[in-house]
Amino acid sequence: MKKILSGVGVALCTLTMATSMQAQAADSPIKGNIRVVIGSSSTGGDTYQxxxxxxxxxxxxxxxxxxxDAVGVTAAFRALERVSNGSTIMVFHDQAYLGNLYGQKGYDDPFEKYTVGQTFAINPGNAYLVAKNSPYKSVQDVIDAAGSGKTVRVAIQPGGVSEIGYTAMKNAVRLQYPGMEDNLAPLNTGSQSDKNQAMFDxxxxxxxxxxxxxxxxxxxxADDQKAMSFLWLTAREGTVKQANPEGMGGTSRDDLMKFVAPMVSVPMDESKNFTFDKEFFFIYNKETDPKIIAAMxxxxxxxxxxxxxQETMKKSFFIPDFLPSNESQQYLMNKRDQYAKIIESLKK
Structure with a gap:
């Protein structure tokens, strides 16, 4: 009898939870098909993941x-502009505002033209790499090569997360070898596959x-044409420490920590190293009903x-990073202002 009553209790609890979820879904202003456009055209990149x-x-x-829907930056922003009823929303990362700071075409100030919403994840794996048979075994090797007069070509996607790290490396060359920083030259490409191919070729x-x-x-x-080695992960040490010990693929967290400051030094000035966490967040049409954003x-x-x-994210080497919309907006605006100062100082 006790087993029967226990089973009935579990069934009632399950039914109550299911009914509660159905009621929540029925009351939510978010219904039907929701198109999530992203600022990347790749289905194999970290934004899509x-x-x-x-x-x-x-x-x-x-x-x-x-x-x-992996439509790319321009198409994503245009799609977001056209739909204000919440059936189209956008996910992107810091490039949403960095592109504007760098003056890239198609990047309006997201804090003015759109409603910046919730953060939800950090990619602690934003990285710079070389071919495994490269003469450059460290970031310092790259800095020294540029400082000695060699042209070092860095494949980036201009106006965003790629460029902020490249700019930091260029500044490091200038600090150690004044006047030689232009030897670190950008090779402007598009998606991750384009950057990879630039190295393969x-x-x-x-x-x-x-x-x-x-x-x-x-x-x-090393004799494989596609073999690469990490030089630098831009994320903060404390961010990477939150990853699972097994890290990603066949590379443990401890191994990845070898490529993070202070183990790798890319100086911003005489007292501190440059670090950058790549964060993902939602963006909404400016006219989207606040009830929809509140429901999110x-x-x-x-x-x-x-x-x-959180468990799913960490298996794919993402760090959970949730902030509700009002906190996220202020946090990201402060972050934008911080890197705006860095970009301006590096342009001088």
Whole structure:
């Protein structure tokens, strides 16, 4: 009898939870098909990976169908401009404001033209790499080469996360070898596959990449044309320490920590190193109903309280990073202002 009553209790509890979730979905202003446009055209990059993880969690929580659409920066912003009813939302990272700071075409100030929403993840694996048979075995080797008069070509996607790290390296050359910083030359490319191909073809000496996209190449033998080695991860030491001990692929967290400040020094000035966390966040049409953004706040808060999404993120080497919309807006604006000063100082 006790077993029967216990079974009935579990069934009632399950039914109550299901009914509660159905009621929540019915009351939510977020319904039907939700198109999540991203500022990347690649389905193999970190933006797509992070967006897919959170989209799946939101679909389950809200009973809606969140579908990630890798359309690229310009198309994503234009799609967001056209739809204000919440059925199209955007996910991007710091490039949303860095592109504007760098004066890139198509990048308006996201804090003025759109509504910047919730943060949800950090990619601690934003990286710079060289071919495994490269003469450059460290960032300092790159700095010294440029300082000695050699042209070192760095493949980046201009106007964003790629360029902020490149700019920091260029500043490091200027600090140690004044007047030689232009020997560190940008090779402007597009997606991660384009940057990888530039290295495979011998067109780039250094490329911007990520642990998620490039770790597999670092495990290839040195005589393989696609073999790479990490030089530098821009993330803060405390961010990378939050990753799972197993790290990513065949590279442990401890191994990755060897490429993070202070183990790798890219000086901003005489007293501190440059670091940069690549953070992902939602962006909404300026006219989107505040109730929709508030509902996203509630849904995301509940998702992160449940804890499953954190486990999924860490398996893909992302660090959970949830802030509700009002806190996120202020935090990201402060971060924007901090790097605006850095960019301006490096332009001088």
């Amino acid at each position: 992070a967006s897919s993880i959170i989209a799946d969690a939101l679909s389950e929580k809200l009973g809606a169908n969140f579908k990630v 011998g067109l780039a000496d250094v490329i911007n990449g990520s642990v998620q996209a490039n770790e597999q190449y670092t495990r290839l033998p 706040d509630v849904a995301l808060e509940e998702i992160f309280k449940e804890g499953k999404v």
